[in-house]
Amino acid sequence: MADDQHDPAPLLRDFVNTLNVEDAADELTTPAALAGWLAGRGLVQDGARVSGADLATAVALREGLREAMAAHHGPQEADFPDELEDALAALPLRVTLTGTRPRLVPLDPSGTAAAGLSRLAAAIMDAVAAGTWPRLKICQEHTCRWAFLDTSKNRSRSWCSMSVCGNRTKTRAYRARRRA
Incomplete structure (x- = not known):
């Protein structure tokens, strides 16, 4: 299963980015797609059971995380x-006191989607502990909404890419000023 020592921010970012808002491309359209995504990240074993309700929970979790970011x-x-x-x-989920610090762990076995989604929820707390949670942000370009990790020194990055989304936003603002 997923390594407990890694930075969870990329996992959370990648989960939110399973929906590309700009292209309307969603990687999680079926229970099988969700199972493949979770297994591909080591959150569940191959062949995990995934229902339509699990998919609905995953989509709600993803979009809620997008708003939180x-x-x-x-x-x-x-x-x-x-x-x-x-x-x-x-x-x-439950709290466990094994290891070097308390942490959240799933109650379900690794053969279910709930276990994988629980590991994603636990990654939120791991990101808080690692100090990367507040650096997970969403591009402020309204057509993009891509999740990114703000690695700027003063934590003020607004766009996923200055050359694309930042340029779009600044060009629109410039053209609006020129029209006025």
């Missing part, structure tokens, strides 16, 4: 969607 752009308090809270509440 969008809130990392400023000091404002975020109201997260009820769907995120419902998705997290549906995941079977």
Whole structure:
């Protein structure tokens, strides 16, 4: 299963990016696609059981995480969607005190989608512990909404790519000023 010592931020970023908003391309359209994605990241064993309800939970978790990451752009308090809270509440997790620090672990065996989704939920707390959670952000270009890890020194990055999304935003602002 997934390595407990790695930085969980890329896993969370990649999960949110299973939906490419700009191209309307969704990697998680079927239970089998979800099973393949989870197995490909070592979150479940190959052949894990995945239902339509698991897929709905995964999509709610993904979109809730996208909104949570969008809130990392400023000091404002975020109201997260009820769907995120419902998705997290549906995941079977428990606290364990084994190892060097307390951590969340799934209750389900690794053969279910719930176990893989629980590992994703636990990765949120691992990212908080690693200090990378507030650096996970969503591109502020409204047509993009791609998740990225803000590695800038002052944590002020706004776009997934300055050369693409930053340029689009600045060009639109320039043209609006020129028209006015």
